[in-house]
Amino acid sequence: xxxxxxxxxxxxxxxxxxxxxxxxxxxxxxxxxxxxxxxxxxxxxxxxxxxxxxxxxxxxxxxxxxxxxxxxxxxxxxxxxxxxxxxxxxxxxxxxxxxxxxxxxxxxxxxxxxxxxxxxxxxxxxxxxxxxxxxxxxxxxxxxxxxxxxxxxxxxxxxxxxxxxxxxxxxxxxxxxxxxxxxxxxxxx
Numbered sequence: 680x681x682x683x684x685x686x687x688x689x690x691x692x693x694x695x696x697x698x699x700x701x702x703x704x705x706x707x708x709x710x711x712x713x714x715x716x717x718x719x720x721x722x723x724x725x726x727x728x729x730x731x732x733x734x735x736x737x738x739x740x741x742x743x744x745x746x747x748x749x750x751x752x753x754x755x756x757x758x759x760x761x762x763x764x765x766x767x768x769x770x771x772x773x774x775x776x777x778x779x780x781x782x783x784x785x786x787x788x789x790x791x792x793x794x795x796x797x798x799x800x801x802x803x804x805x806x807x808x809x810x811x812x813x814x815x816x817x818x819x820x821x822x823x824x825x826x827x828x829x830x831x832x833x834x835x836x837x838x839x840x841x842x843x844x845x846x847x848x849x850x851x852x853x854x855x856x857x858x859x860x861x862x863x864x865x866x867x868x
Contacts, residue, residue, distance in 0.1 A: 690861045794811055
């Protein structure tokens, strides 16, 4: 896999879908945002019944996790009075979020984005975000197994190939299908 500034859109969409499925399982309507490596917005979804404030919080959590390159709950601990990053929450025009639900998205040891979930308690937001981060790690394992696939497929065919695979794979919330599709997308990008 080559270095990237953002995840392929289909991978970001799969991560958001995983969060939504976990939120539905827990009965917690949430907003979910994916940011690119610089914290810029890449993908967003909001479930019916989500609190209006959750939209901006999810976007802020994704931004924070990507821009600061750490989970938002960890940053919150480091930003308490007397801690090394005290005051950081006052910067960046109020965009920094200092409580849980934001996780960095990592590929090949590098932060390539951030994921933000908001709508439940802090513990619920973290629990909803964690399976998506685990899914991305599985996608990366699949991509590495596929190896040099991108060198063998002409770039003009990549979008069609990814779309065909998405249609061919079973429609379920099972990790193997999502991980394989995401792995192919990562290997081809």
